[in-house]
Amino acid sequence: MANQLPAFITPNDLREHWQGHRRLTRRTIEAFPTDKLFAFSVGGMRPFGELAREMIGMAVPTIEGLISDTWSAYAEAPATTRESLLQAWDDTTAAIDERWASIPVAHFQDTVTAFGQWTMPAHALVLYLVDNEVHHRGQGYVYLRALGIEPPPFYART
Amino acid sequence: MANQLPAFITPNDLREHWQGHRRLTRRTIEAFPTDKLFAFSVGGMRPFGELAREMIGMAVPTIEGLISDTWSAYAEAPATTRESLLQAWDDTTAAIDERWASIPVAHFQDTVTAFGQWTMPAHALVLYLVDNEVHHRGQGYVYLRALGIEPPPFYART
Numbered sequence: 374m375a376n377q378l379p380a381f382i383t384p385n386d387l388r389e390h391w392q393g394h395r396r397l398t399r400r401t402i403e404a405f406p407t408d409k410l411f412a413f414s415v416g417g418m419r420p421f422g423e424l425a426r427e428m429i430g431m432a433v434p435t436i437e438g439l440i441s442d443t444w445s446a447y448a449e450a451p452a453t454t455r456e457s458l459l460q461a462w463d464d465t466t467a468a469i470d471e472r473w474a475s476i477p478v479a480h481f482q483d484t485v486t487a488f489g490q491w492t493m494p495a496h497a498l499v500l501y502l503v504d505n506e507v508h509h510r511g512q513g514y515v516y517l518r519a520l521g522i523e524p525p526p527f528y529a530r531t
Numbered sequence: 532m533a534n535q536l537p538a539f540i541t542p543n544d545l546r547e548h549w550q551g552h553r554r555l556t557r558r559t560i561e562a563f564p565t566d567k568l569f570a571f572s573v574g575g576m577r578p579f580g581e582l583a584r585e586m587i588g589m590a591v592p593t594i595e596g597l598i599s600d601t602w603s604a605y606a607e608a609p610a611t612t613r614e615s616l617l618q619a620w621d622d623t624t625a626a627i628d629e630r631w632a633s634i635p636v637a638h639f640q641d642t643v644t645a646f647g648q649w650t651m652p653a654h655a656l657v658l659y660l661v662d663n664e665v666h667h668r669g670q671g672y673v674y675l676r677a678l679g680i681e682p683p684p685f686y687a688r689t
Contacts, residue, residue, distance in 0.1 A: 379636040380538035382654040387539040390658060415573055416676025478537040496540040500548060501686075507662050508685060511669030518574030527666060528659075 384481060388473045391503050392466065393530030398428065398510050399462055400525040404517055407455050415519050422458060424509040426450040429461050431502055433468045435487060439476045439495055444488045542639060546631045549661050550624065551688030556586065556664055557620055558683040559671050565613050573677050580616060582667040584608040587619050589660055591626045593645060597634045597653055602646045 382390070402410065402425055411422035429450035438444040452458035481499070486492045493501075514524040540548070560568065560583055569580035587608035596602045610616035639657070644650045651659075672682040 378538040378541050380536040381540050381542040381545040381639050382538075382658075383536050384539045386652070386654065390655065394662070415673050416678075418673065418676055481539050494544070496544065497548065500540075503662075504552070504665050505685070507665040508669040508672075511666040512673050514666075515573050515576065515670050515673040518576055520574075527663070 378482065384473070384476070384478055387499070388469065391499075392469065394503060394506055394510075395462070395466060395469075397525060397527070397530055398425065398506055399459065400529075401510050401513050401517070402455065402458060402462065404522055404524060405455070405513075406520070406522075409516075409520060410455050410458070411453060413516055413520065415516055418512060421509075421513040421516055422452075422455070423449075424513065425458055425462070426452060428502075428506045428509065429458075429465050431505070432465050433472070435498060435502055436469060436472050436476065438487055439480060439485065439498070440472060442485070447488055536640065542631070542634070542636055545657070546627065549657075550627065552661060552664055552668075553620070553624060553627075555683060555685070555688055556583065556668050557617065558687075559668050559675070560613065560616060560620065562675055562680055562682060563613070563671075564678070564680075567674075567678060568613050568616070569611060571674055571678065573674055576670060579667075579671040579674055580610075580613070581607075582671065583616055583620070584610060586660075586664045586667065587616075587623050589663070590623050591630070593656060593660055594627060594630050594634065596645055597638060597643065597656070598630060600643070605646055 402421070405413075405421055409420075411420050414420045426449045429452075430448055434445045434447065450458070450461045452461045476495075481494070481496045483495055484492060485495050485498060487498050491498065517524045560579070563571075563579055567578075569578050572578045584607045587610075588606055592603045592605065608616070608619045610619045634653075639652070639654045641653055642650060643653050643656060645656050649656065675682045
């Protein structure tokens with residue numbers, strides 16, 4: 374399966390890197406009081422529960438698109454409670470692990486048009502998912518601090 | 532220089548991905564009023580200027596460490612004005628581009644102990660720099676919103 378390009382990181386290590394971030398994001402969801410998760414924000418931004426629904430809504434449809442080149446309509450995960458959000462989160466965790474290896478290795482270097490509108494290399498599309506999650510989770514950290522709650526340590530990914 | 536591992540992304544594309552983030556972070560620095568950059572925050576967190584100094588302080592010493600396996604003591608960039616911060620930012624941009632290719636490709640798969648204390652694969656160390664920047668920039672976005680200022684679009688990396 375090796376290709377002829379130099380590797381900064383392999384597909385499998387990138388999946389594991391992402392799942393490490395996802396474990397931290399899960400702990401960030403858990404850190405919110407249940408009555409704040411979908412209600413509290415700063416500066417008129419979206420609450421953290423909504424941001425997490427967006428992360429879930431993007432993840433598996435992007436992987437499916439990379440496998441099949443069929444792009445479903447983007448739909449936010451419908452969870453409205455912390456419990457259902459965490460369940461949707463865990464379902465996504467399992468689905469990423471199950472389907473990731475079905476993306477052909479060479480395809481990460483191909484340019485794709487995701488969801489009919491975003492054209493970029495497949496590796497940039499996957500990194501967009503990770504970066505979007507890190508970006509919004511950083512915002513969640515500010516919400517937690519504004520609530521007087523210590524966020525989970527940024528470096529803890531296990 | 533090709534190695535035998537499958538590539539999710541090449542070292543050069545990862546450098547370009549990081550520089551895209553760094554262009555966005557530079558615009559985020561510029562978006563702060565000069566009297567808020569080192570003074571304003573939410574929830575008792577560090578102001579964005581301090582966070583940007585941390586990003587600068589980590590970037591080149593990490594690359595130098597990966598090239599030479601000599602780890603300098605971490606030092607935050609000394610900038611205290613927006614102008615000097617942007618100058619330090621641009622100096623770092625040039626230094627990353629100049630030195631990146633001196634990291635041997637195979638070294639990204641080696642486990643390193645950075646700054647005498649953080650042991651991880653070199654690719655994870657580099658991604659930590661990128662992720663730390665995205666994380667703190669997301670916090671900067673909340674500060675800007677709390678100030679009534681529209682942050683730069685997240686997807687704009689040119």
